[in-house]
Amino acid sequence: xxxxxxxxxxxxxxxxxxxxxxxxxxxxxxxxxxxxxxxxxxxxxxxxxxxxxxxxxxxxxxxxxxxxxxxxxxxxxxxxxxxxxxxxxxxxxxxxxxxxxxxxxxxxxxxxxxxxxxxxxxxxxxxxxxxxxxxxxxxxxxxxxxxxxxxxxxxxxxxxxxxxxxxxxxxxxxxxxxxxxxxxxxxxxxxxxxxxxxxxxxxxxxxxxxxxxxxxxxxxxxxxxxxxxxxxxxxxxxxxxxxxxxxxxxxxxxxxxxxxxxxxxxxxxxxxxxxxxxxxxxxxxxxxxxxxxxxxxxxxxxxx
Numbered sequence: 507x508x509x510x511x512x513x514x515x516x517x518x519x520x521x522x523x524x525x526x527x528x529x530x531x532x533x534x535x536x537x538x539x540x541x542x543x544x545x546x547x548x549x550x551x552x553x554x555x556x557x558x559x560x561x562x563x564x565x566x567x568x569x570x571x572x573x574x575x576x577x578x579x580x581x582x583x584x585x586x587x588x589x590x591x592x593x594x595x596x597x598x599x600x601x602x603x604x605x606x607x608x609x610x611x612x613x614x615x616x617x618x619x620x621x622x623x624x625x626x627x628x629x630x631x632x633x634x635x636x637x638x639x640x641x642x643x644x645x646x647x648x649x650x651x652x653x654x655x656x657x658x659x660x661x662x663x664x665x666x667x668x669x670x671x672x673x674x675x676x677x678x679x680x681x682x683x684x685x686x687x688x689x690x691x692x693x694x695x696x697x698x699x700x701x702x703x704x705x706x707x708x709x710x711x712x713x714x715x716x717x718x719x720x721x722x723x724x725x726x727x728x729x730x731x732x733x734x735x736x737x738x739x740x741x742x743x744x745x746x747x748x749x750x751x752x753x754x755x756x757x758x759x760x761x762x763x764x765x766x767x768x769x770x771x772x773x774x775x776x777x778x779x780x781x782x783x784x785x786x787x788x789x790x791x792x793x794x795x796x797x798x799x800x801x802x803x804x805x806x807x808x809x810x
Contacts, residue, residue: 511574513581515549518542519557519571520578527564583649587789601793604633606645607655608709609735610755611780611807612636615655617758619804623797630793638708638733646783652794654783655807657752658710669782669802671809673752675714675775676767678738680745683766691769695724701747703730703738710778715750718774739765752778754807780807 521531522542532539550557557571567575607615620632637645639656646654647664657673659665677697679686685696705712719725730741738749739756743764750770759765770776782802784790790798802808 511577512549512552515545515552516574516578518545519549519567520575522546522558522565523567523571523575530564579649583785583788586649586791589791601629601791602631602633603653603791603794603797604635604651605653605655605797606635606637606642606651608639608642608657609636610657610711610751611655611805612735613758614754614806615801619801622804623800627793627796630797632797638706639710639713640708643783646785649785649788652784652788652790653798653801654781655801656710656781656783658714658778659781659783660713664786665783666786667781667783668798669808671780671807673754673778673780673807675711675750675752675770675778677748677770678742678751678756679748679766679768680742681763681766682745683748683768685768686766689768691771693771694719694722697748697770698724698726701729702726703732703741703747703749704728705735705738706731706733709733711751714774714778718772721774722772750775752780752807754780754805757806782808 518531518535518541521534522528525531525534528542528546529539532542535542546558553570555570556568557574558565558567615634620634624630624632635645635651639659642651642654642656643659643662643665645651647662654665659667677692684700685692689696704715707713707716729747730737732738735751735755738751739759741747742749743759753760753767756765756767760767782798784798
C-alpha cells in the first residue's frame with residue numbers, strides 16, 4: 507500500500523460520491539468519465555482497498571471511501587482556515603462568502619441587512635443559494651456553504667447554531683378568509699375544512715406542521731404542495747386558502763396589507779425557531795464572521 511495520498515485522485519473520488527455517478531462527476535469536472543474511473547481505480551490499487559461500490563443508480567462509498575472523503579473535506583477546511591488567516595493579515599478588503607438559506611428568509615435578509623453589508627464592504631462578494639431545510643443543514647455540514655439560515659432544523663452534530671430566535675408559525679390568510687377578524691386564534695382542527703398550501707417534507711415548516719397535526723390528532727392534505735414560499739403567498743393572496751409560516755417570511759406582505767395572520771394554538775408551532783448555523787468546529791473567514799454578526803443583529807428573524 508502506498509504511504510502517500512494522491513490528492514488529485516482523491517478529488518475525483520470526492521466528486522463521484524458527491525454527485526452520485528461517475529458521469530455526473532465527469533460533467534462537473536469537464537473531463538471524460540473513463541478518466542474519473544481510471545483515477546479512482548488507481549487510487550484503490552495504491553491503497554489496496556475498495557473505495558466505491560457501483561450499482562444501477564450510481565456509486566456509493568465503502569467504509570474506506572467514507573474515511574477518505576471525510577479526510578478530503580477536512581483538508582479543504584484547513585485550506586480555507588489558512589486563507590482566512592491570510593485574509594485577516596490583509597484586512598477585510600476582499601473575499602467571497604457562501605450562504606445557503608430557506609426561501610422564507612429572502613425578504614428579511616435582502617431588504618435591509620444585505621443592502622447595508624454590501625454598501626459597507628463593496629469588495630466582498632456573496633453567493634446566496636436557496637434550499638430546503640435538510641439541504642441547508644447538509645450543505646453547511648459538508649462545507650459547501652459557510653453560513654446557513656434555516657427554520658427549525660433537525661439536531662445534527664455537524665452543525666452549531668450561532669443565533670436562535672423563537673418564531674411561532676401563524677395561519678397566513680387573505681383579507682377575505684372566513685375566520686379573519688372573527689376569532690382571536692385558531693387550532694389546526696379549526697382550519698381543517700379550508701384549502702391549504704404547504705411546502706414539501708424536506709422543509710422545516712412542513713415537518714413541524716406534520717408533527718403538530720399528530721399532536722392534535724387531525725389530518726388534512728394540502729391542496730398545493732410546493733418548494734416555493736412565493737407560490738404559498740400567491741395561493742393565499744388569490745384567496746384560494748391559507749398556509750402556515752413564521753411572521754418574518756411575510757413581513758413585507760403584511761406591511762402592504764396583502765396578507766394577514768391568525769395565531770395558531772399549538773405547542774409545537776408556538777415553539778418553532780429560526781437558526782443561523784455554521785459547521786461545528788469551522789473557523790469562519792473574517793468576512794463571513796462579520797456577515798454572521800451583521801445578520802444575527804439586524805434580521806427580524808433573529809430578534810427575540
